[in-house]
Amino acid sequence: MNTAITRIALAAAGLAFAGQLLAAEPKRPECIAPAKPGGGFDLTCKLAQSGLKDGGLLKAPMRVTYMPGGIGAVAYNAVVAQRPKDPGTITAFSSGSLLNLAQGKFGRYDENAVRWLAAIGTDYGAVIVREDSPYKTLNDLLDVLKQDPGKLVIGAGGTIGSQDWMQTALIARAAGVDPQKLRYVAFEGGGEPMTALLGSHVQAVISGLSEGTAQLEAGKVRVLAVMSEDRLPGKLTNIPTAKEQGYDITWPIVRGFYMGPEVKDEDYAWWKGQFDKMLASEDFAQLREKRDLFPLAMTGDELREFVLQQVAQYKQLAGEFGLVQ
Structure with a gap:
């Protein structure tokens, strides 16, 4: 009899615990x-x-x-x-x-x-241009900025001080370019800069790599550099890092x-x-x-x-x- 009561008590406790777990799951x-x-x-x-x-x-x-x-x-x-x-x-x-x-x-x-x-x-942060861009490497793009920081329009998600701006500033500083002299166009979020790039309203985008991989697979953009310690695996292995191009910058x-x-x-x-x-x-x-x-x-x-x-x-x-x- 005591065994039966114990089993019933344990079952009831188990149901109560399960009920608490279910109650914790949000309805919406x-x-x-x-x-x-x-x-x-x-x-x-x-x-x-x-x-x-x-x-x-x-x-x-x-x-x-x-x-x-x-x-x-x-x-x-x-x-x-x-x-x-x-x-x-x-x-x-x-x-x-x-x-x-x-x-x-x-x-x-x-x-x-x-x-x-x-x-x-x-x-990881990345430097992205259109597939038909004259800039084939990160150094191609930075050589232009060294000559005239205002020549290129760079699009990114966020104003001065944002993550994308900080990536841009780190690359510019490493190349000896004053970040304050860049033509930097801020957008809200990562989708708008890619749209602006494809429409030729900006000449480069610096943002998260994942925000441009769909366009990369479609053959519409080229990634000049990824800001990882080493090359990324799989289908992204052909993308060079900023480090291997002479700029010791990483941005996870x-x-x-x-x-x-x-x-x-x-x-x-x-x-x-x-x-x-x-x-x-x-x-x-x-x-x-x-x-x-x-x-x-x-x-x-x-x-x-x-x-x-x-x-x-x-x-x-x-x-x-x-x-x-």
């Missing part, structure tokens, strides 16, 4: 991409959308919504101030978001204002998600658990590779520590260019 999951469609934030949200769905880790379909403004500033402020407890919303971030935080561009909120959830991959672009500061621990833990499972999946690794991102997996406290270290490093770099507010 949402991923906020803090820019217009087509750029890196959009790619980040859609990668999680597919990975969680295909892995059976999210029952309800996750919608992607767009909240452009300030390369993440509008979304960051909205989540912290207006939706701090929302258990169903994750928001995409990148290294560019952290760079802006380092410069105080997100207003009164700093890097401690949100709950850092998961990093799911890394991209972390892509991931955060949640509101007052999200309950059980809701945060549910999302973290789902991302841990997704990131350990071989199916997700293949999906990430198809999106031209490279392995990087961090969640929870590990990611938070990484974010704090990155922001500190970016503050130092921004100070070198006189950008810290």
Whole structure:
């Protein structure tokens, strides 16, 4: 009799625990991409959308919504101030978001204002031109800038001090060119610069490589350099690095998600658990590779520590260019 009662009690406890897990799953999951469609934030949200769905880790379909403004500033402020407890919303971030935080561009909120959830991959900065461009190498392009910094129009996602500007500035500085003298056209997000490049409104784009791989595969653009330590694997192996062309510049672009500061621990833990499972999946690794991102997996406290270290490093770099507010 006691055994039967024990079994019933254990079963009831198991059902209660399962009920708690189910209760933690959001009914209307949402991923906020803090820019217009087509750029890196959009790619980040859609990668999680597919990975969680295909892995059976999210029952309800996750919608992607767009909240452009300030390369993440509008979304960051909205989540912290207006939706701090929302258990169903994750928001995409990148290294560019952290760079802006380092410069105080997100207003009164700093890097401690949100709950850092998961990093799911890394991209790399790249210098991209049209396929019919006269510039065949990075040195071809930089030789022109050395003679006349204002001759070329360079398009990128973000204003002075943004991630794309910082990549541009590092390359210019390495070539002995004053970054302040460049003709730099800022766009909102990564999709618009590529459109401007294809329309010949700008002569080069400096942004994340993944934002141009679709056009690369279509034969519409050429990548003059990728800012990785070594050449990338697979179909991207023919792209030279900036380092091998004489410019010791690397720029990895972390892509991931955060949640509101007052999200309950059980809701945060549910999302973290789902991302841990997704990131350990071989199916997700293949999906990430198809999106031209490279392995990087961090969640929870590990990611938070990484974010704090990155922001500190970016503050130092921004100070070198006189950008810290």
